[in-house]
Amino acid sequence: AQTVTQSQPEMSVQEAETVTLSCTYDTSENNYYLFWYKQPPSRQMILVIRQEAYKQQNATENRFSVNFQKAAKSFSLKISDSQLGDTAMYFCAFSDNTDKLIFGTGTRLQVFP
Amino acid sequence: DTGVSQDPRHKITKRGQNVTFRCDPISEHNRLYWYRQTLGQGPEFLTYFQNEAQLEKSRLLSDRFSAERPKGSFSTLEIQRTEQGDSAMYLCASSFPTGEFDEQYFGPGTRLTVT
Numbered sequence: 001a002q003t004v005t006q007s008q009p010e011m012s013v014q015e016a017e018t019v020t021l022s023c024t025y026d027t028s029e030n031n032y033y034l035f036w037y038k039q040p041p042s043r044q045m046i047l048v049i050r051q052e053a054y055k056q057q058n059a060t061e062n063r064f065s066v067n068f069q070k071a072a073k074s075f076s077l078k079i080s081d082s083q084l085g086d087t088a089m090y091f092c093a094f095s096d097n098t099d100k101l102i103f104g105t106g107t108r109l110q111v112f113p
Numbered sequence: 114d115t116g117v118s119q120d121p122r123h124k125i126t127k128r129g130q131n132v133t134f135r136c137d138p139i140s141e142h143n144r145l146y147w148y149r150q151t152l153g154q155g156p157e158f159l160t161y162f163q164n165e166a167q168l169e170k171s172r173l174l175s176d177r178f179s180a181e182r183p184k185g186s187f188s189t190l191e192i193q194r195t196e197q198g199d200s201a202m203y204l205c206a207s208s209f210p211t212g213e214f215d216e217q218y219f220g221p222g223t224r225l226t227v228t
Contacts, residue, residue, distance in 0.1 A: 004155075033214045044117075045156075045204070045219040052214070091155050095214060100146065100169065103155030 138207030
């Protein structure tokens with residue numbers, strides 16, 4: 001069975017600084033997708049960034065980038081130039097070709113002014 | 114389009130009562146998913162529909178839970194004889210197949226409290 005592990009329950013960063021959130025996963029599949037979702041307080045979950053396992057190039061979306069290490073089964077999220085609006089729960093998620101998402105337990109990120 | 118909507122947003126019920134939640138997906142999204150999120154955990158998959166067909170159910174979905182999507186549009190999730198362990202946020206998501214992985218758009222959730 002696939003599993004997703006986020007070992008950092010809470011992280012904090014000062015505004016404009018860079019922070020990296022960690023995620024590891026376990027699967028025997030070769031083709032799959034990895035995601036980072038953001039869940040702001042009392043608001044709905046939104047997709048931040050997505051990585052296809054067959055792509056070697058790390059995905060980037062503006063200030064968000066990932067470090068995908070397929071052999072190590074590691075998928076970290078780097079947030080550059082952190083903003084107050086980045087304060088949220090961040091969930092790492094996995095999907096094989098069945099489309100359902102398997103989530104980690106989340107990392108609560110607090111951005112301080 | 115206003116996104117995925119869920120109703121009610123909050124529900125408090127007594128143990129043993131039945132509850133029903135509704136999810137309205139983004140129009141023309143033919144896939145609809147239900148997840149459950151307990152405090153301090155990530156969402157866990159419960160079930161999903163493609164149009165009106167229920168294609169997969171997690172073993173988390175005990176026989177007290179039933180989900181329907183009768184006309185391939187909105188969906189309902191019913192919990193019979195609620196237990197305190199059912200207290201959670203119930204999330205709905207929808208997607209539209211594009212050939213690759215389809216982004217799931219989440220609703221705001223229904224928070225259930227069983228007293």
